[in-house]
Amino acid sequence: MAARTISASATAALAWSSRPASTLLSGARPVLCRRRLPASVSAPVLATGTPFLSSSLPTAPSSSTPLSSSQQARYSSHSPMGPPSGKQRKKVTIGTLRSLYAKNEPITMITAHDFPSALVADNSGMDMVLVGDSLAMVALGMEDTSEVLVEEMLLHCRSVARATKAAFTVGDLPMGSYEIGPEQGLETAIRFIKQGRVQAVKLEGGREMAPTIHKITSAGIPVLAHVGLTPQRQNALGGFKVQGKTAGGALRVLEDALAVQDAGAFAVVLEAVPAEIARIVTEKLDIPTIGIGAGNACSGQVLVQVDMTGNFPPGRFLPKFVKQYGDVWAEAQQAVEAYRADVKSRAYPAPEHTYPMPQEELDMFANAVEQSPHLQKRRSS
Ligand code: KIV
Numbered sequence: 001m002a003a004r005t006i007s008a009s010a011t012a013a014l015a016w017s018s019r020p021a022s023t024l025l026s027g028a029r030p031v032l033c034r035r036r037l038p039a040s041v042s043a044p045v046l047a048t049g050t051p052f053l054s055s056s057l058p059t060a061p062s063s064s065t066p067l068s069s070s071q072q073a074r075y076s077s078h079s080p081m082g083p084p085s086g087k088q089r090k091k092v093t094i095g096t097l098r099s100l101y102a103k104n105e106p107i108t109m110i111t112a113h114d115f116p117s118a119l120v121a122d123n124s125g126m127d128m129v130l131v132g133d134s135l136a137m138v139a140l141g142m143e144d145t146s147e148v149l150v151e152e153m154l155l156h157c158r159s160v161a162r163a164t165k166a167a168f169t170v171g172d173l174p175m176g177s178y179e180i181g182p183e184q185g186l187e188t189a190i191r192f193i194k195q196g197r198v199q200a201v202k203l204e205g206g207r208e209m210a211p212t213i214h215k216i217t218s219a220g221i222p223v224l225a226h227v228g229l230t231p232q233r234q235n236a237l238g239g240f241k242v243q244g245k246t247a248g249g250a251l252r253v254l255e256d257a258l259a260v261q262d263a264g265a266f267a268v269v270l271e272a273v274p275a276e277i278a279r280i281v282t283e284k285l286d287i288p289t290i291g292i293g294a295g296n297a298c299s300g301q302v303l304v305q306v307d308m309t310g311n312f313p314p315g316r317f318l319p320k321f322v323k324q325y326g327d328v329w330a331e332a333q334q335a336v337e338a339y340r341a342d343v344k345s346r347a348y349p350a351p352e353h354t355y356p357m358p359q360e361e362l363d364m365f366a367n368a369v370e371q372s373p374h375l376q377k378r379r380s381s
Helices: 008-016 021-025 094-102 115-123 150-161 182-194 207-218 231-237 247-263 275-284 328-345 359-371
Strands: 107-111 128-131 168-172 200-204 223-228 267-271 289-292 300-303
Touching (some): 115 128, 128 300, 182 200, 200 207, 223 247, 247 267
Parallel strands (some): 107 128, 128 168, 200 223, 267 289
């Protein structure tokens, strides 16, 4: 509802009614206030300036009592957090990940690209959340990851980080933000920590990235390395192809994994390599391997959230390694179609979705409108 100030003639019309306008308008503000107001401001106010009093609204505490966030009544759907669900977990740290690895307990990781997808991941008990540059496609509709910018990644990292109270959160350095040299890599990594509010960064590449990984980790920023299929280099790889399928290719994957480990990476993503090769690489390393399309012998697994929840339109290509655990798209489409049908048939909103108002106030309002010539329906000329 647009905010309107009450005009002199409407005030006069209200004055004509059984109560003096001064009482009707005392404490009136020109906007419809949606949050609970301190007692001094009385109640939420209609756009006309008429105080909106309803027994269904919670009573305001005294103006001297500050409202806690749980006390605030919000008349919009934009509450950033739902009620806290379940028990709060302890924050997952590098130490937690090391101890999971030492116990041979699989490390769980999933991507998230915004606040809700991060919240569901965190509430579901994921150990790690990755703000992967796959968001270029799944959240921004880009063709591939080469287009996404550091600033865009940082925006997504910040929104994810606000939700991940427990999960160890990793931001993906986008293509072009670290390959020029270790200095560039460190500069970008620092931005991800300071501005993106993540706890670690991920970057793609093996041996050639060792100096950069060394530089970043020496500055105290944990690095998750990524070898095997590295999608940012799809043009050089000839597409999104499985890596390490030949003896020579498999040796390169192992050498890359050892190099990033020696450079200081705390873990390494192994993407699209045969399960047997991933098993051997995992055995040869002293840091966790996080597999995606790399079989179940890895120290942990990662999937892109929209893939595994089925949050994509029918017919979209899905890589072979993805197991689809849900059908979020169908569920959402069904809901939106039902909403559309309800709006068209006026079944929605039903009375229970509307705000009540005292009949007396409604009558006074109607009277005031009737008595005010300038509030009559205008004819377009
Ligand atoms: O960008 C991404 O989501 C990733 C994962 C697939 C590992 O890099």
